[in-house]
Amino acid sequence: MPWSRHLGDARLHDCYFAARTGEAADPLAADHLAECSRCAARYRDLAAFLDGVHADVLAETDAVFTPERLAAQQHQIARRLDLLGHAARVITFPGRLAGDAAPPARAGAAVVSSRWLAASAAAGLFVGAVVGSMYDFGVRTPQSAPAVATAARPAPQPPATTAPPASLARPVSVSSDDEAFLSQIELALGGPRTRELQPFDAMTPRVQEISTRLR
């Protein structure tokens, strides 16, 4: 017995999917669709829309993934599967260019000398690190700090009684050095100081500008 009420959109959708996937449709809904012209028209609209969407997607994918491309993909998958069991190859770093082949007699000597070079470099680094850690760069004699100033300015030395104590003079000289160093860094970061590079710097967009524009 057919329904007196019309089918809802959800039931129409279920009918469409049942027909498409070959599942058994609800018999009551199928009967109603067969007898009610209004619901049948709605069903045809829905089916036309969804079939259109499906056809569009198929056409688009088929245009992008042509049979040749699919064959290439199959080949690529097969190649990757062949490589699955094998360990990755390690390519040795080229010791020298192919053109300048050294004579075999010298090869051993070259290896030995390169080892000596590496060992001496490591030893130098070690000695430098040890000496650097033992030597206190901050300790300066009272005469060593103003030495540069006295060379530039040949003014008479103030009497020893007016000279600041070493404990006060040292932090002042260190902080002024630091400030000069930081200002140099700021200048360098602000833009290239080389005149030839300045047009390129002007053309190069800043990260901040790009991120602002993207937002």
Added chain:
Amino acid sequence: MSEHLSARQADPVASGAIVPAVAPHAQPALSDDTRLAVEIRGLVERGEMDEARDRFAGLVVAHQRRAVRIAYQYLRDAAEADEAVQDAFVKVFSHIGSYREAWPFEVWFTRILINGCLDRRKARMRRERWFAPAEDVEAQSTAARANGPDPEAQLLAAEQRSRLTAAIDRLDGRQRTVFMLCHFGDCTPREVSAMTGLNESTVRVHLFRAARKLRGLLGGAP
């Protein structure tokens, strides 16, 4: 694979992520591809890798077209979809030992594929946050296609497809996943239910709502 799935347990398919259902639906009989997958698993376990690879080529051929359709709809980039499909097949083969025939092969494979696509989408969004966008390759390819025999018709078709794509992108995560799996992946609501862990009737509701929303967005009767 299991890490990916467990990482999405908090809100299973809100973002479209695919998680295993609690209990797979009982299958009356094994489908051909499921039987083939079981045979390949046996070959791999016995160490007959050459034979396994040869048989696996049959599975690739059977599922490739559907896979590229799903991946392309997710990623909207041919090269990336190509890689996602390759990765999914390679992952399936290398993990075939963990395959259980309680799941249809199609369901298992599609879950792996879609999780890979979602990872790629996420990675792409991260890239786009940090780097300036490249040139619009899609627009270029559309223009290239328009140089064919009937440029006007092709341009109209391309425009219609881009409207459809935009409308699908406006669906929420679950609706989009369910709609794409049913309409582009040719999955039944029961299969989608097995893939997503959603109740079958919930899948049908999402499907219907997605279709209604799409009709509204594309200018048809909602």
